[in-house]
Amino acid sequence: xxxxxxxxxxxxxxxxxxxxxxxxxxxxxxxxxxxxxxxxxxxxxxxxxxxxxxxxxxxxxxxxxxxxxxxxxxxxxxxxxxxxxxxxxxxxxxxxxxxxxxxxxxxxxxxxxxxxxxxxxxxxxxxxxxxxxxxxxxxxxxxxxxxxxxxxxxxxxxxxxxxxxxxxxxxxxxxxxxxxxxxxxxxxxxxxxxxxxxxxxxxxxxxxxxxxxxxxxxxxxxxxxxxxxxxxxxxxxxxxxxxxxxxxxxxxxx
Numbered sequence: 001x002x003x004x005x006x007x008x009x010x011x012x013x014x015x016x017x018x019x020x021x022x023x024x025x026x027x028x029x030x031x032x033x034x035x036x037x038x039x040x041x042x043x044x045x046x047x048x049x050x051x052x053x054x055x056x057x058x059x060x061x062x063x064x065x066x067x068x069x070x071x072x073x074x075x076x077x078x079x080x081x082x083x084x085x086x087x088x089x090x091x092x093x094x095x096x097x098x099x100x101x102x103x104x105x106x107x108x109x110x111x112x113x114x115x116x117x118x119x120x121x122x123x124x125x126x127x128x129x130x131x132x133x134x135x136x137x138x139x140x141x142x143x144x145x146x147x148x149x150x151x152x153x154x155x156x157x158x159x160x161x162x163x164x165x166x167x168x169x170x171x172x173x174x175x176x177x178x179x180x181x182x183x184x185x186x187x188x189x190x191x192x193x194x195x196x197x198x199x200x201x202x203x204x205x206x207x208x209x210x211x212x213x214x215x216x217x218x219x220x221x222x223x224x225x226x227x228x229x230x231x232x233x234x235x236x237x238x239x240x241x242x243x244x245x246x247x248x249x250x251x252x253x254x
Contacts, residue, residue, distance in 0.1 A: 005174065009165075018186070032048070043114075044110070053106040056092075175217060
């Protein structure tokens with residue numbers, strides 16, 4: 001599985017991708033985040049699904065991007081170009097995958113900004129090649145292992161939060177996923193894009209780099225549970241002290 005998270009806040013974009021790739025009984029480390037700085041813009045691309053599909057679609061995309069003479073003015077034009085490569089790979093490989101019992105399951109998150117984009121954009125691309133713009137109403141998207149990291153994002157991330165805040169929440173989301181999903185792990189690659197900068201910064205974190213954060217978060221969760229007001233729970237646990245009605249009836253008969 002995979003954990004790739006894209007977050008879009010007013011200040012800019014944050015991308016986080018794990019690097020664990022499983023193939024049968026083998027596990028390797030491989031990048032799932034790719035950075036591009038085409039003329040007049042900047043973008044990052046993260047993928048989940050079969051590694052062979054990702055590598056082929058990305059290779060076709062890089063070739064098409066290099067052959068293009070005119071720069072893209074909007075990010076969705078880049079998204080359309082990548083979507084075309086997904087459809088191309090589907091035409092070439094889907095039948096063979098189906099016959100082998102494998103699913104054509106590539107998903108992608110593409111974030112960035114081109115010269116005519118008024119604000120940074122974040123797009124989710126599906127295996128069919130269609131896509132959605134996350135927009136202001138949805139400050140994040142996850143592909144791969146989506147369930148474990150959602151609660152903290154839903155509770156703690158708003159579109160008007162800072163990039164630093166989004167980054168911290170995103171790391172907690174990854175940590176929650178890593179703890180519960182055996183096929184998501186370090187290292188993680190991070191991409192930061194500040195609005196209108198047209199420059200993406202990337203950084204890799206190893207497990208030891210975020211060990212303190214993971215331990216801090218786990219301790220705070222336990223402390224929070226311990227400090228929950230308990231009057232509502234007393235109603236249930238008070239019943240433990242009530243006499244057993246069956247025993248009471250037997251004693252009365254005796």
